Amino acid sequence: MGSKQMTEMLKGTLEGIVLAILAGQPAYGYEITARLRDQGFAEIAEGTVYALLVRIEQRGLVDVAKVPSEKGPPRKVYSLNAQGRTELEEFWKTWSFLAERIEQLHRTDAAPQDTATTEAGE
Amino acid sequence: MGSKQMTEMLKGTLEGIVLAILAGQPAYGYEITARLRDQGFAEIAEGTVYALLVRIEQRGLVDVAKVPSEKGPPRKVYSLNAQGRTELEEFWKTWSFLAERIEQLHRTDAAPQDTATTEAGE
DNA sequence: TACCGGTACATAGCAACACTGAATACCAAA
DNA sequence: TTTGGTATTCAGTGTTGCTATGTACCGGTA
Structure with missing residues (x-):
């Protein structure tokens, strides 16, 4: 993956x-990035997640708590508010819309398509 | 609709x-815009469609034919190529990914949530 | 004739977003 | 000391959809 299509499709989603x-559950940036990778989004850059978190914090969608870490600098734990x-x-x-x-x-335009296409295979 | 969310989500889709x-089937810009409106995308601006068509033409994804119209300037009919x-x-x-x-x-995080109607809505 | 509205395409400027690449900071193990 | 994992930040870039406007073609109508 990591295609340009995916990059553009991720905008907004x-x-x-x-x-x-x-x-x-609440989580911090590094953790969110890791969870995304676990869920198959291997190509999402860390910087992207952090920038997104800054944005949703500034728009007041999350509450933030600074929590010390044993393994590095303090974590910024984000939790969803009302x-x-x-x-x-x-x-x-x-x-959904x-x-x-x-x-x-997809159904409509994939209809004439079956398993292997006969004409213009690629 | 026409929300900012929709605007961002349309990027890439x-x-x-x-x-x-x-x-x-092949189609021209004005027709595509109309068809999008029929399918519920009421807020997509004409200029957006034309700009997109220019892009996919320059990337070689479509073939173009100029066809005279009885009701206005000639149409640029786009057809998908290989x-x-x-x-x-x-x-x-x-x-799909x-x-x-x-x-x-959606399934995971909608579980604890309960909106107006019962969660087994469908 | 002059004007309006529907058809049809084009474009300059803007805002939003994800990515690249780098920097900073903290800590433990080699 | 150096390496490596943890954790956050930011400047610069490219792509995208929207706004607003302009151009062009045509038929109907006052």
Whole structure:
């Protein structure tokens, strides 16, 4: 992965992904990056996650607590607040709206396609 | 809709949407815009579509034919070529990868949440 | 004729976002 | 001391969709 397509597709969705992760439980940047990697997003740069966290903090979607770490500099633990949960709900609505229409296009335009295409194989 | 979230989410997906439309049959810009509106994307600006068409043409994903119109200036009819079909397949792969993980997050993090209606809504 | 509205395309300037690459800081083990 | 894992930050870049505007073609109408 790590394609340009993925990079562009993550715009707008990565924020929702992180909010959803934080909805499960508070977390700090380094941890979120690691969790994203575990979930298959191997190519998301650390700097991207930190910049995103700064943004959602400035927009008041999360509360922040500085917690000392045994292994390095202090962690900034982010937790979703009420405004963040509202934003997350909005995200799911927007996502569902878009996903429904795209899936419909997928079905429609994949219909003439079967297993192996005969014409113009590539 | 027309939210800022939707604007960001369309980045990276709108191109795929248009490619999918063109996979069905050739079309020109004004027509594509109209079709998008029919499919619920009421807020997509005309200029956005035209700019996108310029881009995918320059990247060699489509062939173009100028066709006279009875009602206005000549139409630029775009048709998906082999390279465009390859790009569309890539798009579906990237989309599926992303959609699967986001849907999983949706299931996971929507579990403790309860909105107005019961959670077993569907 | 002059004007309006629908059709059809194009573009300059802007805002938002993810990525690259580098720097900083803390600590433990080699 | 140096290496490596932990943890955060930031300047600069490229891509994208939106706004706003302009151009062009045509039929109908006052």
